[in-house]
Amino acid sequence: MIRFHLKCDQNHQFESWFQSGHAFDTLVARKLISCTVCGSALVTKSVMAPAIATATAPAPQKNLLAELRRKIESNADYVGKSFVKEARDMHDGLTPERPIYGEANLTEARKLAEDGIQVLPLPFIPAKKAN
Template sequence: MIVFDLKCGEGHTFEAWFKSSSAYQEQKEMGLVTCPFCDSAEITKAPMAPNVAAKSNQKAEVPKAQEPQNHMAAGDSGELSKMVAEAEKFLTGVRQHVEKNFEDVGSNFAEEARKIHYGESEERGIYGESTKEETVELMDEGINVLPIPMPKKADA
């Protein structure tokens, strides 16, 4: 997996994960890469800081164990409310797309993803629930998963 910092024509920057650089290019050409804030398909790669590994004979400084947190700020509460509403709209669209095109395997997600990856079950798109630990284990095994925050259904 590779992560790119992307920028839309409206100036919004965001991060997206792809299987490879060529997968990004293919998805972009098909119009599948869009801005999560304004839905623009006019996307370019934003400048990124390189991730340079330390020499193997150097001891890396280990930061204090901390849970990563994503934060967002806006100039005023009205702007923030608008951004939250746009994000909820986008995530609702993602949820609807996933529900329409993928099989819900519920809490058996990690188990079923492994079966598909190792050829023990038919290859297909699935969605469901997994713990943070299960998700990390799947990624460590090289199993392509994409954690997505899913908003509650309107009728839930």
């Protein structure tokens, strides 16, 4: 569905919803659209700004993500690009277990999971910290 701002030959303005731009054109050609004020069938689309949805998270979700980030960053060690090696070494008993977070590409993360090493993607990009 698409909403168009319309005007008639008498300069009355109104809006209406249509299945598509093509559907609007078909209805206008058949004179099946008329002005809601004067009934004129000479109707055209008027200039309009597109409606663009924003992808910002609502405040409650932003607050939850911020709290999750704070907890992870204060309770886990950032190991950066060493994440895969560190996770594997802990799993294999070569280093003591501890909470860590860092960077891994999809292939590396999938391989860790296939090998029984529990990993989860973060819903945020970690801030770069020194190792």
